[in-house]
Amino acid sequence: MAAVTLLSLAGAALPAGSAAAASQADPPPTPKKLFTIRDTRVNESSGLAKSQKYEGIWWTVNDSGDTARVFGINASGKVRMVLSFKAPVKDVEAIAVDRDGMIYIADIGDNKSNRDMIEVYTIPEPAQLQDEPSVKFHRYDFKYPDGAHDAETLLIEPETKQMFFVTKVASGKGGYYAAPEQASRQGTNQLTKLADAPAGVTDGTFMPDGQRVVLRSYVDVASVDWGTTPMLVGRDPAPLAQGESVAVGPSGDDLLIGSEGKGSVVYQVRVPPRKAAASPSATATPKASAGDTSQTKSNHNLRWILIGAALFGLIITVVTFPPGRRERLDRMAENARLTGQTPPDPRGRRRTTV
16 A cells, blocks of 8 residues: 555656646647648548649548649649649549759558558659649659568658658657658669658658658657757647648748548647757756756655655554454453463463563
8 A cells, every 4th residue: 555655646747847848838820720621522632732833722532542643733722734644543542842942652551551652753843734634753662671560651851852751650750761862763662761750640741941850640740950860849739630730831931731531631730849958968967057946946846745645654654553463362351360370472472571
């Protein structure tokens, strides 16, 4: 009982600081509903990417089950054009656009994790805002170094145009995988794992500065500092239950987020800001200065919590002393008094007279 109480007190003391820190963070602004995709041809929007060539145009693709095509949508949610290409796609899950206006269509979905290869197709943004029924395309094949993975995220580094993939897992850790700096259309490109990634990632995008990546999940949007080891630095909740897409927004410093299903609503949100957190060098306990007694007070409070828990355990032990044993000792003492014998020792030994 005392051990359980001690653990519960210690456990209750730890989240208090975290809750206080969380309460100090500024709440995200209310998402702005920008448009709704009402075109019945876009019934499973599974990716979103801002056009480089046309202001106010975003590209989207349907999830598995559709043909190889890309939809250009304006800021009112209207489909302005459809670009079709003759490729045997399996499960398209993501779309991206590089600085030169090349559209990347990522056929990377693998719910059963049994694909030998994944593919990325590239087509140029059109010369005019009109349908194109047979666009010429290029295909790149990729293979993971550690077996098949499901993935829904393709990232294009703005400066180098290098491709990166983020695998999707329901729990645990996904992974960041890098394509070769110059991917080849001949043969299969071998991917390299860079680092672990958060679980549940459904889409992502580089911000224009190339220093930040934003990742989408079903419930939130995460901001990542890009580098040799990508580091998650901030999160904001998202208003959509089946969040499947994220793209750079109209200003270049904001985001658009969307969802699957008919009548998909697209919201305009901020890039999650960096949250105040201890840096790797700050993991050691800092020394308290003469004017800063918060650490001393914390240690003092913890000491009294431990003392209180120990006393509580002692009281419980006394209160719950087995009644049967107490009654037996009382009877033995009474018999000893009546017979003139030495009363028994409560510890189980007979007392000796001097």
